[in-house]
Amino acid sequence: MTNETQLHPDYSSEKDRLEFTKRYIDVVIQTSQSSKEKFKENMEKAFGDVDWLESSAAYIDILTNASFFEMSKEELEALTKVKKKPYFARIDYSQKGSNKEEKHYIGKTSLYQRENQEQIIVDWRSPIANLYYEGRIGNVSYEVEDEQFEGHLSLKRQYMIEDGELEEIRDIDLTTTDELLQESLAKSSSNRLTEIISTIQEEQNRIIRADLNKSIIVQGAAGSGKTTIALHRISYFIYNYKQHFDPRELMILAPSSLFIDYISEALPELGVEKVRQTTFSEYVMTCLEKQLKLTDDKKLIELIEENEKKTIETSWISGFKGSKTFRKILDTYIEEIEKRFYAKTDFYVDKYRLYSAKKYTHLLREEYTYLPIYRRVEKLKGLLQSYVRSNKKEMVKKVELFYDDKIEKALYQRKHAANRKEYISKALDKKAKRLEDIKKAIRTSVTSYMKQFEKKNLYTYYEELFQDPERLVAYSNGALSLNKSQQLCDYTLKIVKKRKYEMEDLAPLLYLQTYLYGIDKFYKAKNVVIDEAQDYSYLQLYALKRALETDMFTLVGDLAQGIHSYRGLQSWEPVYQDIFPRATYTELQKSYRTTIEIMNEANKLLSKLPYTFPKVNPVVRHGEAPKSITYKTHKDLSLLIEQMVQSGREEGFQTFAVIGKSMVDCVTIAKALEEALPDKVKLLEEQETIPKDRIVVVPSYLSKGLEFDVVMITAVNERFHEENELDVKLQYVAMTRPLHRLYFLSREANQFI
Numbered sequence: 001m002t003n004e005t006q007l008h009p010d011y012s013s014e015k016d017r018l019e020f021t022k023r024y025i026d027v028v029i030q031t032s033q034s035s036k037e038k039f040k041e042n043m044e045k046a047f048g049d050v051d052w053l054e055s056s057a058a059y060i061d062i063l064t065n066a067s068f069f070e071m072s073k074e075e076l077e078a079l080t081k082v083k084k085k086p087y088f089a090r091i092d093y094s095q096k097g098s099n100k101e102e103k104h105y106i107g108k109t110s111l112y113q114r115e116n117q118e119q120i121i122v123d124w125r126s127p128i129a130n131l132y133y134e135g136r137i138g139n140v141s142y143e144v145e146d147e148q149f150e151g152h153l154s155l156k157r158q159y160m161i162e163d164g165e166l167e168e169i170r171d172i173d174l175t176t177t178d179e180l181l182q183e184s185l186a187k188s189s190s191n192r193l194t195e196i197i198s199t200i201q202e203e204q205n206r207i208i209r210a211d212l213n214k215s216i217i218v219q220g221a222a223g224s225g226k227t228t229i230a231l232h233r234i235s236y237f238i239y240n241y242k243q244h245f246d247p248r249e250l251m252i253l254a255p256s257s258l259f260i261d262y263i264s265e266a267l268p269e270l271g272v273e274k275v276r277q278t279t280f281s282e283y284v285m286t287c288l289e290k291q292l293k294l295t296d297d298k299k300l301i302e303l304i305e306e307n308e309k310k311t312i313e314t315s316w317i318s319g320f321k322g323s324k325t326f327r328k329i330l331d332t333y334i335e336e337i338e339k340r341f342y343a344k345t346d347f348y349v350d351k352y353r354l355y356s357a358k359k360y361t362h363l364l365r366e367e368y369t370y371l372p373i374y375r376r377v378e379k380l381k382g383l384l385q386s387y388v389r390s391n392k393k394e395m396v397k398k399v400e401l402f403y404d405d406k407i408e409k410a411l412y413q414r415k416h417a418a419n420r421k422e423y424i425s426k427a428l429d430k431k432a433k434r435l436e437d438i439k440k441a442i443r444t445s446v447t448s449y450m451k452q453f454e455k456k457n458l459y460t461y462y463e464e465l466f467q468d469p470e471r472l473v474a475y476s477n478g479a480l481s482l483n484k485s486q487q488l489c490d491y492t493l494k495i496v497k498k499r500k501y502e503m504e505d506l507a508p509l510l511y512l513q514t515y516l517y518g519i520d521k522f523y524k525a526k527n528v529v530i531d532e533a534q535d536y537s538y539l540q541l542y543a544l545k546r547a548l549e550t551d552m553f554t555l556v557g558d559l560a561q562g563i564h565s566y567r568g569l570q571s572w573e574p575v576y577q578d579i580f581p582r583a584t585y586t587e588l589q590k591s592y593r594t595t596i597e598i599m600n601e602a603n604k605l606l607s608k609l610p611y612t613f614p615k616v617n618p619v620v621r622h623g624e625a626p627k628s629i630t631y632k633t634h635k636d637l638s639l640l641i642e643q644m645v646q647s648g649r650e651e652g653f654q655t656f657a658v659i660g661k662s663m664v665d666c667v668t669i670a671k672a673l674e675e676a677l678p679d680k681v682k683l684l685e686e687q688e689t690i691p692k693d694r695i696v697v698v699p700s701y702l703s704k705g706l707e708f709d710v711v712m713i714t715a716v717n718e719r720f721h722e723e724n725e726l727d728v729k730l731q732y733v734a735m736t737r738p739l740h741r742l743y744f745l746s747r748e749a750n751q752f753i
């Protein structure tokens with residue numbers, strides 16, 4: 001604790017307040033574990049020795065009122081977690097027209113008295129806490145459910161509380177630079193995702209709190225806090241909609257399991273651990289209720305290594321299958337499939353016409369369009385069955401009456417006994433036969449009527465789509481040449497015939513499933529957060545929106561890091577113009593991760609990309625400039641890395657990564673390092689957890705989204721080429737991973753851009 005803090009005029013009262021809050025939390029936790037009756041006793045035990053509370057209105061209220069702490073299990077768990085740091089800020093606010101100044105202590109979770117609504121800790125997600133993030137000292141306003149409140153903000157104060165002890169008090173106003181942010185950024189990279197609540201910046205706060213009923217698209221520079229914001233927005237959503245939404249109705253789509261592992265550390269702290277976390281491919285398979293055999297998604301790697309001519313020649317197919325043109329092809333295909341379900345004949349039971357083909361088709365194409373095709377057919381089948389059921393008796397009766405009438409007439413009219421007997425006996429036989437026929441027709445007519453319609457599964461439909469290149473050209477309205485169509489069909493059929501699929505087939509499959517068979521309600525999340533959204537194709541996003549029947553999406557991404565752009569997005573425009581027209585589009589240019597020196601170098605690469613991005617602004621934090629070092633042998637390289645890690649550790653850094661362009665280079669590096677430093681190195685492949693205590697070796701394309709204190713971009717045999725867009729992006733991604741230090745290690749000087 002600094003002397004300055006102790007000299008702060010409010011030091012003593014703030015210390016008391018913290019003490020009070022901590023003890024209070026203890027009592028609530030203790031009492032909830034025993035019984036409510038014990039509450040008063042616990043309170044007296046906890047506060048019996050203090051006199052500074054005697055006059056506190058809150059304390060008196062508490063004593064007379066034990067019912068306030070009926071908390072849910074979740075609330076109690078949240079409280080237990082924050083005990084050592086119950087709040088991080090305070091604002092003093094007075095409502096317009098009132099001269100009463102309210103002190104609000106802001107923390108990760110709230111604690112309040114149910115009876116008089118007086119809050120001991122205000123949740124950072126509550127409306128009034130917005131003043132901490134947005135409000136300047138002076139006249140301010142905030143909104144609660146569309147109602148505007150005006151007032152005056154006289155104090156914004158931050159606290160550093162470590163292990164339950166008040167370390168520092170800082171009053172902030174317009175002129176003070178946000179020191180807490182600076183300090184938070186200077187820390188080493190363990191557990192950082194969780195620690196930003198106190199330092200969320202205004203532009204980030206606006207995104208977190210943006211209208212939850214609308215989608216939002218964020219183009220954010222590397223390190224601008226996209227992942228962090230996305231997670232906090234979920235937390236904010238849960239807080240605001242806890243009455244209406246189950247957290248399981250929210251879904252985070254992450255780029256890989258590795259990434260899920262990385263963010264899941266942050267989730268419990270934010271109270272969002274119950275949210276569904278999955279990847280796009282896993283989610284599609286859930287919706288299809290089938291574990292598909294996916295081919296290895298090696299295209300990117302092959303493009304990086306440039307050793308697969310075939311991949312380069314066919315990579316347009318990946319892009320095409322995610323395009324708007326392909327969506328139109330699917331739409332036409334679906335329309336064509338729908339037509340196959342138009343009825344050709346009227347529906348008869350025996351000789352009775354119960355339903356006309358015209359009416360049937362009308363229902364199918366006009367009335368039931370809210371249902372997927374196969375469900376419409378099911379519904380119509382049910383409708384025919386109910387017609388049969390309700391006409392059954394009458395049809396049987398008609399037959400009976402017809403024969404009974406004949407028999408009766410014969411009884412009176414036929415004079416000759418033998419003749420009459422024979423006639424009646426035949427009539428009875430006929431009647432029995434007709435009744436049998438009609439009963440059989442009643443049982444079978446619906447099934448046999450439905451036989452005119454095809455019954456195929458999704459995978460057959462998908463395969464059939466590629467069986468006729470000419471038809472595809474027609475469906476595409478000429479956008480696809482016959483030549484290309486042939487190439488597309490040959491390429492796809494070769495795989496799907498074996499019932500295998502590529503990553504790029506998943507969106508079309510999801511789309512067809514949605515329109516042909518439908519998606520089970522249970523799988524439909526109502527609100528979706530997508531990180532690294534730039535790697536999604538138009539069709540992936542479109543299909544998701546249709547499948548989930550919601551447009552409440554939070555999309556965060558960075559086109560400059562779009563290393564999958566051969567199949568992903570080239571621009572956000574089609575997303576906000578076409579898919580989510582209600583969306584708000586925002587750009588974040590400020591980067592919090594790294595130092596000015598590192599960001600300046602990374603910015604130089606941005607200008608080599610075919611986009612017009614403004615330069616990324618690093619938050620004012622200086623560090624060492626990136627260094628380039630050449631080495632000769634593998635042994636030299638591992639020595640070099642070892643030294644850097646060693647000196648980094650001495651400076652207090654904890655996480656170290658060696659990033660190579662390709663996996664091939666990484667394997668070489670990892671081998672060399674492993675020899676020098678056995679058991680201290682980890683080569684990171686997809687689907688793995690990141691060990692904190694090891695030097696991580698990771699290929700550039702897998703390092704996206706991750707961060708480390710120290711990064712050593714290393715080239716053995718690979719080179720990053722300036723004229724290759726993918727290479728520029730890969731190097732940019734790698735360069736924006738470090739928090740504090742960046743080194744370039746290569747055998748020759750020209751291996752980096």
Ligand SMILES: Nc1ncnc2c1ncn2[C@@H]1O[C@H](COP(=O)(O)OP(=O)(O)OP(=O)(O)O)[C@@H](O)[C@H]1O
Pocket residue numbers: 181184185192193195196199200201204220221222223224225226227228229558561592593704705706707736
């Ligand atoms: N307001 C903030 N206060 C403190 N730290 C912050 C803040 N915003 C972001 N950070 C930190 O900056 C780093 C980058 O954040 P994050 O990983 O969310 O960025 P990103 O935009 O997803 O980056 P990338 O695109 O490179 O994956 C993290 O360490 C995060 O904790």
